[in-house]
Amino acid sequence: MPCFHRDHIKLTALPESVRGCEECLAAGEPWLHLRICLECGHVGCCDDSPKRHATAHANATQHPLIRSLEPGEEWAWCYVDRVAMLVPQVTGGTLIPPSPLGTRLSS
Numbered sequence: 125m126p127c128f129h130r131d132h133i134k135l136t137a138l139p140e141s142v143r144g145c146e147e148c149l150a151a152g153e154p155w156l157h158l159r160i161c162l163e164c165g166h167v168g169c170c171d172d173s174p175k176r177h178a179t180a181h182a183n184a185t186q187h188p189l190i191r192s193l194e195p196g197e198e199w200a201w202c203y204v205d206r207v208a209m210l211v212p213q214v215t216g217g218t219l220i221p222p223s224p225l226g227t228r229l230s231s
């Protein structure tokens with residue numbers, strides 16, 4: 125199934141580094157994996173994180189596309205069409221801190 129929202133991609137390059145999920149950092153909450161909004165650059169946490177801030181951001185703003193910020197992951201996801209894709213026009217890579225929940229889940 126195609127995605128009809130590629131014109132929502134406003135981000136041209138990924139940030140060099142982020143500190144974590146913006147809302148989790150503000151609330152002092154832990155997150156698992158990080159996602160970035162390809163329309164405004166908002167950084168939120170994945171659906172396996174307790175607060176699911178990336179999905180909450182998409183619902184609140186109608187920004188349909190996110191990309192994974194996890195090392196080695198390049199996929200993007202459209203919430204509207206529910207389809208995964210690659211977005212080679214968004215360049216760069218982001219340095220992220222270790223997940224506060226990562227070590228707990230893998231041990």
Ligand SMILES: [Zn+2]
Nearest residue numbers: 127128129202
């Ligand atoms: Zn789409």
Ligand SMILES: [Zn+2]
Nearest residue numbers: 145148169177
């Ligand atoms: Zn979060």
Ligand SMILES: [Zn+2]
Nearest residue numbers: 161164166187
């Ligand atoms: Zn956004």
